[in-house]
Amino acid sequence: MTTYKKKLLEIKNVNKIYKFGTINYSTLIDEIQEFFSNIFKKKKSYMTRSADNNLYFNEKIANKSFFALKDINLSVYEGQAIAILGKNGSGKTTLLKCISRICFPSSGHIEVNGSIAPILNIGSTINPELTGLENIFFIGAMYGMKKKEIQIKQNQIIKFAEIEKFIDTPVKRYSTGMNARLALSIVIHLDVDIFLADEVLTVGDQNFKMKCIKKFKELLENDKKSIILVSHEIELVKMICTHAIVIIKGNSSKLMQIDEAYDYYNNLSN
């Protein structure tokens, strides 16, 4: 039986280039020259595509730059949970950043057909001077929630984070675990179509982890949300995701079943 599924996200030929080393040039003269050449000269293309459909840098910048992402293609439909596997520094987070508009791809494009909640650097957005409740309102608003929505979900969020007693205490007096639980609990209650979760399952104790997984599964099955998950904890990923892609040094594999993807990934690292 085939059911109609809405395509929420389509990533087409996305590349992202970063430069090695420090950004600033060595001298002021270099910097000024660079500035004027940017204004007056035509924008040069950084890359060329060879006959075998592979991308190469132009000679001038080849030893200064690298591909953080190279020709990524991915489509995400509603209700889908996709894991991104890969070693540290292989471009997983960069991909999530590009999807969530925090940075922009160097070429290619991403079509988003819904709302997105990036959960990238969980806990860093929490303002330690404010109380737990004030933080709920601030972060909720930062993700585009309206005041009424937050008021409705407020009790759910507090209950999920298990911090009922401390909700009027400034967050700077919270423990690390409480801090992270609060942040995650706000984001998990957002009414968005796609969650981009980067290493969120490392938060909290076993109990809380299982609660998060249960919540994610509910979101997937009942509310038809989508999740793109980055995590190194194999067992937990397998509980949520059905499919996965593997990214190796910016190159992505095709979309695979989760077990197949893990075999592929393990064979590579051996």
Add this chain to the structure above:
Amino acid sequence: MKNKIIISNKGVTSNEDKVSLFIKWRYFLTQLIINKFKNFYKQTILGPFWAIINPIIFSGVFTVIFGKVANLPTDGAPQFLFFFSSVIIWNLFRSSLSSNVDLFVSSLPIFKNSYFPRILVPLANLIECLIIFSIQIFIFVFAIFFYKYKFNFTISIDLIDFLKIFIILFYIIILSFSFGLIFSCLNSKYRDIQHMVNFGMQFLFYGTPIVYSISMIPENYKFFFLVNPLVYPITLFKSITIGSQPPEIDYIYSSIIILVLALPISLKFFSYVERHFDDYI
């Protein structure tokens, strides 16, 4: 119906217009402003009273140093009022500019974690400065009335003058906002800017008739004041509120030219940097 957006290296294309975006994010804007005030006055006893105390102390110090010791003329206005009106209008410019200079550096945690229109953060800084200014101008009006009854100080303000004051405030806000944006964009790559702005502010403070009257400008240095965009609005504000000497019309040209150039450049520059700041911050 959800909006469809396309992200590419040119930025984001979507069918949402600016107004609906603003309506969508207005609650976050209020949260940012509330947050700023809470951060500012957390664990203080006097809290928002600092906004009142600050200009009073500064104009007191100026009255002693520039008024009593240096004996600068104030065009017949009471010295304390002269310095009070200078301090609040200068503070509006200085605070709204310098609050935005390290924008990308100080807001990095929230910028790196989620997407929202980045312009909301400088806008919140600006509104915060405006709120503080409106408290201060309320005290200033109170001080004028005090001097009126106590020392027979007379000043008459008609409707046109009111309009002029609003235009001056609007001008100063836009000017400081656009320069704040330009400096914040430069500062995201070259951290030298935040040090340079500190010096620049000092130069501008003494290069604008703030602690002295415009009548004291020597003829052979007039050129430096002609290119300073702050001379006209600040002296006009002072002449309306406390009756010091009004500026000549020559000073208005640089103000207009610089504003017309600065605002579009700053918005263009900001929209470029908000796409790329993650690559080089």
